[in-house]
Amino acid sequence: MADPEIKSYEPFHESHSAAVTESRPARAVLMAIVFVFLVVFLLLPLIIVFKEALAKGVGTYLESLSDADTRSAIRLTLLVAAISVPLNIIFGISAAWAIAKFEFKGKAFLTTLIDLPFSVSPVISGLVYVLLFGAQGLLGAWLKTHGIVILFAVPGIVLATVFVTFPFVARELIPLMQEQGNGDEEAALSLGANGWQTFWYVTLPNVKWGLLYGVLLCNARAMGEFGAVSVVSGHIRGLTNTMPLHVEILYNEYNAVGAFAVASLLAGLALVTLVLKTLLEMRYGAELAATRGH
Amino acid sequence: MTKPHFRKLLGALVATSVQFGTLGFAFADTTILNVSYDPTRELYKAYDEAFAAHWKAQTGETVTIQQSHGGSGAQARAVIDGLDADVVTLALEGDINAIVSKSKKINPDWRTKFENNSAPYTSTIIFLVRKGNPKGIRDWNDLVKDGVQVITPNPKTSGGARWNYLAAWAYANANDGGDEAKTKEFIGKLYANAPVLDTGARGSTVTFAQKGLGDVLIAWENDAYLALDEFGADNFDVVHPPTSILAEPPVAVVDANVDARGTRKVAEAYLGYLYSKEGQTIIAKNHYRPSKPELVPPEDLAKLPPIKLITIDDPLFGGWKKAQPYHFGDGGIFDQIYKPAQ
Numbered sequence: 001m002a003d004p005e006i007k008s009y010e011p012f013h014e015s016h017s018a019a020v021t022e023s024r025p026a027r028a029v030l031m032a033i034v035f036v037f038l039v040v041f042l043l044l045p046l047i048i049v050f051k052e053a054l055a056k057g058v059g060t061y062l063e064s065l066s067d068a069d070t071r072s073a074i075r076l077t078l079l080v081a082a083i084s085v086p087l088n089i090i091f092g093i094s095a096a097w098a099i100a101k102f103e104f105k106g107k108a109f110l111t112t113l114i115d116l117p118f119s120v121s122p123v124i125s126g127l128v129y130v131l132l133f134g135a136q137g138l139l140g141a142w143l144k145t146h147g148i149v150i151l152f153a154v155p156g157i158v159l160a161t162v163f164v165t166f167p168f169v170a171r172e173l174i175p176l177m178q179e180q181g182n183g184d185e186e187a188a189l190s191l192g193a194n195g196w197q198t199f200w201y202v203t204l205p206n207v208k209w210g211l212l213y214g215v216l217l218c219n220a221r222a223m224g225e226f227g228a229v230s231v232v233s234g235h236i237r238g239l240t241n242t243m244p245l246h247v248e249i250l251y252n253e254y255n256a257v258g259a260f261a262v263a264s265l266l267a268g269l270a271l272v273t274l275v276l277k278t279l280l281e282m283r284y285g286a287e288l289a290a291t292r293g294h
Numbered sequence: 295m296t297k298p299h300f301r302k303l304l305g306a307l308v309a310t311s312v313q314f315g316t317l318g319f320a321f322a323d324t325t326i327l328n329v330s331y332d333p334t335r336e337l338y339k340a341y342d343e344a345f346a347a348h349w350k351a352q353t354g355e356t357v358t359i360q361q362s363h364g365g366s367g368a369q370a371r372a373v374i375d376g377l378d379a380d381v382v383t384l385a386l387e388g389d390i391n392a393i394v395s396k397s398k399k400i401n402p403d404w405r406t407k408f409e410n411n412s413a414p415y416t417s418t419i420i421f422l423v424r425k426g427n428p429k430g431i432r433d434w435n436d437l438v439k440d441g442v443q444v445i446t447p448n449p450k451t452s453g454g455a456r457w458n459y460l461a462a463w464a465y466a467n468a469n470d471g472g473d474e475a476k477t478k479e480f481i482g483k484l485y486a487n488a489p490v491l492d493t494g495a496r497g498s499t500v501t502f503a504q505k506g507l508g509d510v511l512i513a514w515e516n517d518a519y520l521a522l523d524e525f526g527a528d529n530f531d532v533v534h535p536p537t538s539i540l541a542e543p544p545v546a547v548v549d550a551n552v553d554a555r556g557t558r559k560v561a562e563a564y565l566g567y568l569y570s571k572e573g574q575t576i577i578a579k580n581h582y583r584p585s586k587p588e589l590v591p592p593e594d595l596a597k598l599p600p601i602k603l604i605t606i607d608d609p610l611f612g613g614w615k616k617a618q619p620y621h622f623g624d625g626g627i628f629d630q631i632y633k634p635a636q
Contacts, residue, residue: 133376134375136375137376152372152376152377152378234362234377235362235363235372237360238360254520
C-alpha cells in the first residue's frame with residue numbers, strides 16, 4: 001500500500017468508488033435499464049400470477065386449492081422435496097468434503113461431473129432415466145422381473161429431481177471448504193475429537209451458512225422442476241402429478257384460476273426463499289462473503 | 295442464531311422429511327389406469343364416474359379409474375417405456391400400432407376387439423366465430439376471403455392442426471375438381487390469412503377466445519363447445535361447414551399389462567361400456583360423435599348435426615402413412631405453400 005504511484009492517483013477518485021469512472025447520467029441510465037428490466041420481466045409476471053389467481057375472488061381461489069387432485073399434487077411436491085433435499089444435503093456434504101479435504105486422482109473430473117446437471121437440459125435428464133429404467137431400457141427387464149417400479153411413479157420423480165438439484169449444495173460448499181483448509185479439523189483431531197465430533201462441532205459450524213444457502217436454492221428447484229419430472233412422471237392425475245405439472249394441466253383445461261392458484265403457491269415459495277436468502281445475507285453478509293470467497 | 299439452533303434446524307428438517315415419508319398412497323379395491331390424450335379430459339372425467347357406479351351396481355366391486363393425459367404420441371411412447379396402462383384411448387390408430395410393434399404389449403388384432411374398429415366415438419373439425427358471425431363465415435371458402443383472420447395451430451407441431459389442414463384440403467379438392475395446383479393455392483391463401491400459428495390446439499383456442507385475435511377458429515368440435523362453455527356462449531357461435539373430415543380415435547386394452555395385473559375383466563368392461571346407452575350419451579354430452587347415435591336421446595344429438603365427412607383412409611389422402619410425409623414432411627406441401635408473415 002506504500003506504493004507512491006497508486007497514492008498519486010487517489011485524489012481523482014471519490015472515496016469507496018475507485019473503480020467507477022462513469023458520469024452520473026451514465027450511471028442513472030444504467031440503473032434505469034436494470035430497474036425497468038426487473039419490473040417488466042420479474043415483478044409484472046409475479047403480480048399477474050396473483051392477479052389471475054384471485055380474479056374470481058378469494059373464495060374461488062381457496063376452493064381451487066382444495067381440489068383433490070391439486071391437494072395430491074401439493075402433497076407429492078412436498079414429499080419429493082422432503083426426500084430429495086436431505087439426500088442432496090448428504091451427497092453435497094460428502095462430495096464437498098471429498099473434493100475440498102482430500103487429494104486424489106480424478107478430482108477435477110469429479111468436480112466437472114457434479115456440474116453436469118447444470119449443463120444438461122432437464123428434458124435430457126429425464127430421458128436418461130427412461131433409457132435406463134424404462135421397459136425398453138437397460139435395466140427395464142431386470143426391474144420388471146423383480147417387481148421394482150421406478151419410472152412413472154414416485155421413485156422416478158425423486159431420482160429425476162435429485163439429479164437436477166444435485167449441484168446446488170455441493171457447489172456452495174466446495175469453494176467454502178477449500179478456502180478453509182484442514183487446519184481446524186487437524187486441530188480438533190489433535191485435541192482428541194473423533195471423526196464424527198470433528199465434523200459435527202468443527203466442519204459443519206464453519207460451513208453452516210453456505211449449507212443453508214445451498215439448501216434453500218436446492219429446495220426451490222426441487223419443488224419447481226418441470227422438464228425432467230414431466231418426462232418420468234406419466235402424468236397420472238392424483239398420483240404422479242407434481243405442482244408444476246399440475247399448473248400446466250389446469251391451464252390446458254382453461255381453468256386459469258386453478259392454474260394460477262397453484263402457481264401462486266410456487267411463486268410464494270420463491271418469495272419465501274428470496275426473503276430468507278436476503279435475511280441471511282443481511283445478518284451474516286460479512287461471514288458469508290468471507291467464507292464464500294466471492 | 296447460535297450453533298445449537300442451527301443443529302435444531304437440521305434436526306427439524308430431518309424430522310419433517312420422515313413425516314412426509316410416511317404419507318403413503320392408499321389404493322382402493324381395484325384401480326385401472328386409462329392413458330389418454332389431451333382433449334378427452336372432460337369426457338373421461340364424466341365417464342369414469344359413470345362406469346365406477348355401473349361396475350359397483352353390477353359386481354359389487356369398487357373400481358377406481360386413474361387418468362393420464364398428454365400428447366397422443368408422447369403417451370404411446372410412455373406406455374412403450376413402461377407406463378402401466380390397463381387401457382389406452384388415443385387420438386390415432388398409428389399411436390396404438392406403435393405400442394403393438396415396439397412393445398408387443400397389445401395384440402395386433404386389437405381393432406377387432408370392439409365395435410366400429412374399436413372407435414367408440416368420432417369427431418370432426420368445425421368453426422368457432424365471434425357472436426352473430428359478423429364476417430358471415432359458413433363454409434371453407436369463406437376462410438380465404440380478404441380481411442378474414444383465421445386462427446389454427448401449426449400443422450408441423452400439432453396433430454389437431456393437421457386435421458384442420460386436411461379438412462380444408464378435402465373441401466378445396468372437391469370444389470375445384472381435383473386440380474392439385476388450385477387446391478394448393480386455396481390452402482396457401484388460407485394460411486396467408488392466419489396471423490399466428492400456435493404450437494397446439496389449446497394454444498390456438500386461447501389465442502382466439504381469450505386474447506380476442508382472429509375472426510374464426512378452426513377447431514375440434516368438442517374443443518369448440520368446450521371453449522363456448524368456458525369463455526361464455528354469448529361471445530361466440532359454433533358454425534358447422536357442410537363438409538369436413540372424420541377422426542376416429544381408437545381404444546384398446548393393453549393385453550400384457552392387464553394379464554400381469556389381473557385386471558382384464560374390468561378393463562374390457564370399461565371400454566365395452568363406452569358403447570352402452572349411458573356411455574354413448576356421455577360421449578354426446580361431451581360433444582364427441584357417438585358411434586351408435588341410435589342409443590342417444592335426440593336432444594343430446596342436436597348440437598352434432600350430420601355433415602358430410604371424409605376419412606383419412608379415403609383415396610384422396612391414402613391414410614396417415616402416405617398423407618403425413620406428403621403434406622407435412624420436410625419440403626412437403628405445407629412447407630411449399632406456407633411463408634411466415636414477415
